[in-house]
Amino acid sequence: MDLSTAKGNRIPFIPGTKPSVKNSQLLISTGIPSLDHVIGGGLPVGSLFLIEEDEYGTYAKIMLQYFMAEGVTTAQPLLIGSKDVKTSQLVSDIPAVITDTTSINQPSNSDEQMKIAWRYQNMKVIDTSPTGGQVFGHFYDLTKKIEKEVIENADITQWYDDSCPEKNNSFNNATYSNLLKYIQETLENGQYSISETPTKRQVLRIAIHCLGSRLWCSDSEDDSCQDLLKFLYYFRALLRYSYAVGVITVPTQCFDNSNVIAQRIEHISDVAVRLESFAGSQKETNPLFKDYHGLLHLRKMLALNTIAPHNPESRDLVFKLRRKKFVIEVLHLPPELSDTTQREQDETIPQFGCSSLPDKNLLDF
Amino acid sequence: MDSVSNVLGIDKVNMDGKLICIEEQHDTNANFVLSSIISNALKRNYEICFVLFHNTMNHYHNIGMKFGYNLTLLREKGKVTVIEPMKIITFNMEYIYEQTANNIVRDIFVIIKTELDKIIQSNKHVIIIIDDLSHIYNFGCNLKESMYYIRYLRSLIECHNMSQLCIIMHTYKDENSFSNVLTHGLKYIAHLFIKTEPLETGYSSNASGNITINWKMDDVRIKYNWPEVMKYIYKLSDRQVQIYTPGTSALLA
Numbered sequence: 227m228d229l230s231t232a233k234g235n236r237i238p239f240i241p242g243t244k245p246s247v248k249n250s251q252l253l254i255s256t257g258i259p260s261l262d263h264v265i266g267g268g269l270p271v272g273s274l275f276l277i278e279e280d281e282y283g284t285y286a287k288i289m290l291q292y293f294m295a296e297g298v299t300t301a302q303p304l305l306i307g308s309k310d311v312k313t314s315q316l317v318s319d320i321p322a323v324i325t326d327t328t329s330i331n332q333p334s335n336s337d338e339q340m341k342i343a344w345r346y347q348n349m350k351v352i353d354t355s356p357t358g359g360q361v362f363g364h365f366y367d368l369t370k371k372i373e374k375e376v377i378e379n380a381d382i383t384q385w386y387d388d389s390c391p392e393k394n395n396s397f398n399n400a401t402y403s404n405l406l407k408y409i410q411e412t413l414e415n416g417q418y419s420i421s422e423t424p425t426k427r428q429v430l431r432i433a434i435h436c437l438g439s440r441l442w443c444s445d446s447e448d449d450s451c452q453d454l455l456k457f458l459y460y461f462r463a464l465l466r467y468s469y470a471v472g473v474i475t476v477p478t479q480c481f482d483n484s485n486v487i488a489q490r491i492e493h494i495s496d497v498a499v500r501l502e503s504f505a506g507s508q509k510e511t512n513p514l515f516k517d518y519h520g521l522l523h524l525r526k527m528l529a530l531n532t533i534a535p536h537n538p539e540s541r542d543l544v545f546k547l548r549r550k551k552f553v554i555e556v557l558h559l560p561p562e563l564s565d566t567t568q569r570e571q572d573e574t575i576p577q578f579g580c581s582s583l584p585d586k587n588l589l590d591f
Numbered sequence: 592m593d594s595v596s597n598v599l600g601i602d603k604v605n606m607d608g609k610l611i612c613i614e615e616q617h618d619t620n621a622n623f624v625l626s627s628i629i630s631n632a633l634k635r636n637y638e639i640c641f642v643l644f645h646n647t648m649n650h651y652h653n654i655g656m657k658f659g660y661n662l663t664l665l666r667e668k669g670k671v672t673v674i675e676p677m678k679i680i681t682f683n684m685e686y687i688y689e690q691t692a693n694n695i696v697r698d699i700f701v702i703i704k705t706e707l708d709k710i711i712q713s714n715k716h717v718i719i720i721i722d723d724l725s726h727i728y729n730f731g732c733n734l735k736e737s738m739y740y741i742r743y744l745r746s747l748i749e750c751h752n753m754s755q756l757c758i759i760m761h762t763y764k765d766e767n768s769f770s771n772v773l774t775h776g777l778k779y780i781a782h783l784f785i786k787t788e789p790l791e792t793g794y795s796s797n798a799s800g801n802i803t804i805n806w807k808m809d810d811v812r813i814k815y816n817w818p819e820v821m822k823y824i825y826k827l828s829d830r831q832v833q834i835y836t837p838g839t840s841a842l843l844a
């Protein structure tokens with residue numbers, strides 16, 4: 227966000243945000259505390275967050291819903307756009323917030339009694355606890371849906387379009403310009419622009435589901451790509467000069483990536499992660515991944531107001547979805563629990579020669 | 592930032608009338624090269640004209656504050672001119688819906704020219720910095736139009752021999768992509784070509800990427816005894832950049 231042109235030089239206080247001293251930014255939560263931690267505290271106002279969808283789009287959708295849920299919980303306004311799924315469906319599926327935090331942040335009491343592998347004790351675990359007493363980011367229960375009256379009271383704008391795409395003079399698929407216009411008008415009406423001085427400053431969360439899917443295509447692959455990139459560039463420009471944060475999920479799996487479209491989208495966005503779920507892949511049966519649901523690839527890290535992109539402690543990240551929590555963890559090897567025979571060889575005295583040992587081995591000759 | 596300027600050699604050579612091209616390959620961030628060019632220009636008391644397609648002015652201001660210069664203050668003094676195409680389109684959205692795409696690109700060029708003329712009149716040295724020209728694709732320019740655009744920009748600095756041009760391009764692994772082809776063309780006409788590449792082996796905590804410096808002026812190279820192509824490894828941190836030759840560690844450099 228370009229604060230230099232904002233009226234008044236001080237970073238304003240807005241509910242649901244926290245200032246980041248390091249790069250003079252205002253952050254909002256993605257709704258997943260462990261993701262906030264990985265990307266460097268949260269999403270700066272004015273930035274664009276790209277989620278490259280997993281094969282079936284399940285987890286990307288859940289992440290998007292967390293982002294929306296966080297908006298509802300912190301009473302921030304929300305704009306949802308989709309062409310694939312009815313937005314009313316997306317809204318009604320928003321998970322309910324867990325107010326009782328003790329059940330989640332319960333420390334595992336086995337820590338004290340059991341100390342396995344002392345050399346691992348200094349290994350860093352991703353800290354999901356909120357920083358400094360101030361609540362930033364919540365946990366949500368996927369089994370419970372948010373109450374209807376909460377949704378009715380929340381400031382949610384929906385954009386859903388199932389019309390047949392036409393061509394206009396700026397985009398090959400006019401849907402893009404409809405959505406852009408809609409976003410622009412919402413930003414204007416809500417006075418989210420940095421040049422405005424509304425009585426109550428708020429941050430608009432813009433969530434766009436499955437952008438660039440088959441329903442967004444135009445006649446040729448090239449035209450579709452150009453449209454998507456053009457839209458994203460204008461969207462980025464709008465976000466930069468507004469109190470708004472954009473989160474988009476893009477099914478990059480569906481693209482023929484010969485024209486590096488995925489990388490071009492990453493270039494336009496500020497933070498990019500790619501989800502690789504194990505569902506339907508060979509990794510599902512791999513014992514290494516048995517505790518997890520997929521891999522999280524960090525494709526682009528935040529480099530706003532600094533020359534060095536944020537450098538997380540680890541880049542080998544996995545995610546797992548529990549009923550009450552979507553967690554991102556550093557990938558560790560699972561403990562070896564089965565009876566191992568690996569130490570047996572230490573007991574045998576090394577012998578040279580062909581068959582000097584009394585106990586017969588099948589391969590001995 | 593002085594060390595980066597020193598490695599690049601821009602602190603020694605007079606770049607008037609010259610073109611610097613920076614190729615930022617995907618997965619790298621060439622902002623540190625840019626900030627060393629900025630701080631070098633400020634040290635030489637040049638005027639700066641920013642054309643920002645990719646980042647906002649606030650971004651560069653915040654970087655500048657970490658390296659000891661205040662761009663906002665300089666902007667108020669008139670030493671720094673800023674042209675922000677993103678801001679232009681945000682506050683004039685009719686550009687998108689009504690006019691054809693090329694007009695905005697042309698308008699930006701006209702703005703650059705008028706701003707440059709203003710500075711030239713006061714007989715000062717000036718550097719035009721274009722952050723990520725590859726975004727003109729997003730305004731609907733095709734390859735031919737973009738090549739012409741670069742030619743216009745180039746003739747602009749050829750006319751005023753106290754001006755210099757610095758263009759950043761973001762390129763990808765695909766040789767046929769728009770920005771790669773455009774960068775090839777730019778590389779050919781540039782006097783100094785700088786390239787940042789990601790590490791082939793992936794991410795490392797000790798290095799951020801490779802930087803290649805290619806001076807294309809023979810007389811400068813002979814004078815300072817520089818090889819044609821210089822390759823280094825760089826490591827970025829929040830407030831400093833370490834550059835070292837491949838095979839050595841940062842401590843030895």
